[in-house]
Amino acid sequence: MAARVKLNSLLAPKPTDTDSGFPTPQPKQQEFLDSDADIAIYGGSAGSGKTLALLLDFAKPELLENPHYGGVIFRRTSPEITNEGGLWDEAGIWYPTLGATSNQKWLRWTFPTGASVRFAHLQHEKNIYNWQGAQVSRIAYDELTHFSKKMFFYLMTRMRSTHGIKPQLRATCNPDAESWLAELIDWWINPQGYPYPERSGVLRWFIVKSDEVIWADTAQDLRSRYPNSNPKSFTFISAKLTDNPALLEKDPHYLANLEAQDVVERARLLDGNWRVKKSESRLFKAEAITASAHGEWSDPVFAKSYLFGIDPNFGGDDAFSCQVWDISDIPYQLVAEYKQSNASITSSINQCSKLVDKYTPVLVAVETNGGGRTVQERLIEHFPGVRIEAVTTTKNSKIINTDRIAIALEEGLIQFPPDWDGIDELRSFSSYSREAITGHDDSVMAWAVAFAYIEEARQLALINPLLLT
Ligand SMILES: Nc1ncnc2c1ncn2[C@@H]1O[C@H](COP(=O)(O)OP(=O)(O)O)[C@@H](O)[C@H]1O
Numbered sequence: 332m333a334a335r336v337k338l339n340s341l342l343a344p345k346p347t348d349t350d351s352g353f354p355t356p357q358p359k360q361q362e363f364l365d366s367d368a369d370i371a372i373y374g375g376s377a378g379s380g381k382t383l384a385l386l387l388d389f390a391k392p393e394l395l396e397n398p399h400y401g402g403v404i405f406r407r408t409s410p411e412i413t414n415e416g417g418l419w420d421e422a423g424i425w426y427p428t429l430g431a432t433s434n435q436k437w438l439r440w441t442f443p444t445g446a447s448v449r450f451a452h453l454q455h456e457k458n459i460y461n462w463q464g465a466q467v468s469r470i471a472y473d474e475l476t477h478f479s480k481k482m483f484f485y486l487m488t489r490m491r492s493t494h495g496i497k498p499q500l501r502a503t504c505n506p507d508a509e510s511w512l513a514e515l516i517d518w519w520i521n522p523q524g525y526p527y528p529e530r531s532g533v534l535r536w537f538i539v540k541s542d543e544v545i546w547a548d549t550a551q552d553l554r555s556r557y558p559n560s561n562p563k564s565f566t567f568i569s570a571k572l573t574d575n576p577a578l579l580e581k582d583p584h585y586l587a588n589l590e591a592q593d594v595v596e597r598a599r600l601l602d603g604n605w606r607v608k609k610s611e612s613r614l615f616k617a618e619a620i621t622a623s624a625h626g627e628w629s630d631p632v633f634a635k636s637y638l639f640g641i642d643p644n645f646g647g648d649d650a651f652s653c654q655v656w657d658i659s660d661i662p663y664q665l666v667a668e669y670k671q672s673n674a675s676i677t678s679s680i681n682q683c684s685k686l687v688d689k690y691t692p693v694l695v696a697v698e699t700n701g702g703g704r705t706v707q708e709r710l711i712e713h714f715p716g717v718r719i720e721a722v723t724t725t726k727n728s729k730i731i732n733t734d735r736i737a738i739a740l741e742e743g744l745i746q747f748p749p750d751w752d753g754i755d756e757l758r759s760f761s762s763y764s765r766e767a768i769t770g771h772d773d774s775v776m777a778w779a780v781a782f783a784y785i786e787e788a789r790q791l792a793l794i795n796p797l798l799l800t
């Protein structure tokens with residue numbers, strides 16, 4: 332204890348020319364610093380404080396008090412270490428406040444006790460063997476997705492307990508659905524690609540057997556299944572930009588810059604999505620979407636024909652959505668939309684009824700999954716003169732109907748208001764999975780339901796004498 336008290340006074344912030352003391356970790360960073368997992372990964376949005384978390388972690392008092400402690404933090408290439416604002420610069424702001432001195436040639440900081448933290452690159456796989464005999468007890472990878480799986484696992488098995496320091500591996504990463512790491516942390520990520528908040532920091536154990544990673548909730552479980560195995564504990568801690576208010580204070584434009592990214596980059600870097608693939612091809616062409624965003628929300632006009640698409644979803648996250656399309660002319664225009672998540676049957680049917688009353692559509696198409704039959708029946712009761720049709724979406728019909736939309740968009744047959752929130756869904760709609768890769772696709776689904784009946788509705792519009800002026 333005496334040693335700790337002495338060390339703490341040694342580590343107390345000293346005045347520097349930047350006039351800043353050693354930073355206080357933010358709650359998520361603290362969670363990372365407190366983890367006693369063999370391997371802890373701090374992952375999340377750009378700017379969420381990951382790199383600094385590593386620097387704080389490597390300079391924890393209980394490590395620095397040991398003169399034999401030598402930590403190594405890797406980046407894939409050396410410019411990434413020494414680039415302006417990179418690891419070396421950031422360490423240069425904070426480590427001197429702990430009395431550390433630097434050696435630029437070896438990219439090393441030495442603390443008053445003799446403990447040290449150095450930075451190194453690990454560009455090629457063959458470089459891993461240079462570290463074979465090194466007595467390194469603490470290793471970190473900044474931006475782990477830039478390294479190979481082999482680099483990660485090889486060095487992990489080479490870490491040794493030296494001078495009473497528990498060997499631990501730390502890493503940071505931005506979400507990358509295409510990296511090997513996405514698979515490794517899969518348990519911590521929900522089906523939509525976002526980290527489960529309640530799993531952040533939870534320990535699990537694994538062993539590697541014939542290149543395969545085998546997981547269990549406890550080390551005992553693995554030891555009983557694989558006698559003589561040496562399970563390692565592993566955890567993933569997730570953070571968002573909002574977990575780093577320091578950055579938003581320092582650079583208020585940071586958020587706006589991320590928000591200006593395209594929908595996939597935004598989902599990855601701002602929202603921290605682990606399932607959005609950069610390379611996954613989109614069904615709807617970006618230029619066609621932009622070119623179609625010119626319409627207006629508008630009230631009914633006499634002698635125009637309207638087509639409704641309704642995709643009912645009750646309770647839950649998926650929204651109940653009802654769209655009104657003006658199909659009297661080319662381009663077809665989206666003129667109204669009612670969208671409600673956590674919808675109740677009664678209020679949604681009321682809202683739809685109001686719209687039917689208002690627009691007098693030639694046809695209403697209702698998706699039958701998720702309570703749609705009830706919606707159809709109620710609308711038929713309320714509007715005996717209106718054609719109310721049911722659509723049951725299957726994997727194949729979804730392909731056909733979303734293809735229909737894609738073709739109509741490309742041919743310039745569509746217009747929607749530029750502030751329609753379905754535009755993001757369109758931009759991120761995968762041609763492969765036929766789902767919005769960033770989560771919701773309620774608007775696209777209501778549209779697909781409407782356009783399942785576009786030809787029939789057009790016929791009806793033509794023969795409806797009321798509408799022939
Ligand atoms: N606890 C903290 N106290 C003060 N500033 C912080 C803290 N955590 C992060 N920052 C600052 O926020 C900015 C972004 O942090 P950084 O670690 O580079 O984020 P990331 O690696 O996640 O992109 C940096 O300027 C860093 O100094």
Ligand SMILES: [Mg+2]
Nearest residue numbers: 381382383473
């Ligand atoms: Mg960083």
